[in-house]
Amino acid sequence: MLSWMARIIFHAIGWRLEGSFPHELKKKILIVAPHTSSMDFPIGVLIKFWLKIEATFYAKQELFKGITGWALRQLGGRAVDRSKNNNLVGQAVADFMTREKHTILITPEGTRKKVNNFKTGFYYIALEAKVPIVPIAFDYSQKTVKIFPTYYIKGEGIREIEKIRMLFKGIPGKSPENSIT
Numbered sequence: 001m002l003s004w005m006a007r008i009i010f011h012a013i014g015w016r017l018e019g020s021f022p023h024e025l026k027k028k029i030l031i032v033a034p035h036t037s038s039m040d041f042p043i044g045v046l047i048k049f050w051l052k053i054e055a056t057f058y059a060k061q062e063l064f065k066g067i068t069g070w071a072l073r074q075l076g077g078r079a080v081d082r083s084k085n086n087n088l089v090g091q092a093v094a095d096f097m098t099r100e101k102h103t104i105l106i107t108p109e110g111t112r113k114k115v116n117n118f119k120t121g122f123y124y125i126a127l128e129a130k131v132p133i134v135p136i137a138f139d140y141s142q143k144t145v146k147i148f149p150t151y152y153i154k155g156e157g158i159r160e161i162e163k164i165r166m167l168f169k170g171i172p173g174k175s176p177e178n179s180i181t
Helices: 002-012 040-051 066-074 088-098 121-129 158-166
Strands: 016-018 027-033 056-060 077-080 102-106 133-139 144-147
Touching (some): 027 121, 088 121, 121 158
Parallel strands (some): 027 133
16 A cells, blocks of 8 residues: 555656666665755655665664654664764675675765765675665656666776766756766
């Protein structure tokens, strides 16, 4: 029922979905970009419920207070203290290694502000845990969530991260000035 309602709302606000979600993969990293606005969250929640995606996501600990914190945890959120090194890559790899089924969602820019490069954590998690990446774009100009084909890491480092980043080039986020160029 929740899935059906999320789909109705998603379409009622004028959005559409392009591509198919790889439910058959038991372990994967979803990277969602461009992340330029807090409005990305409600769009993401609709997709989560519509497609029945069970995923862990990381957000700054300041968001995990009171009822908001409770709601974020119910949706799969984990608080991260960005003021210190928490070895998040190592923790995420350990989670993949100890679970039969696990999906994490990461915004590779790491912020809603303008950045020129992706943070590299998603890549090193995928490389070390030997899990594929599913790139997902929120294209506000077309009001389309685009699910790209699953990407299997080859171990090419920065060159490969750049190749993945280029999938999102020219796709405008809610704040186009902060989108990937």
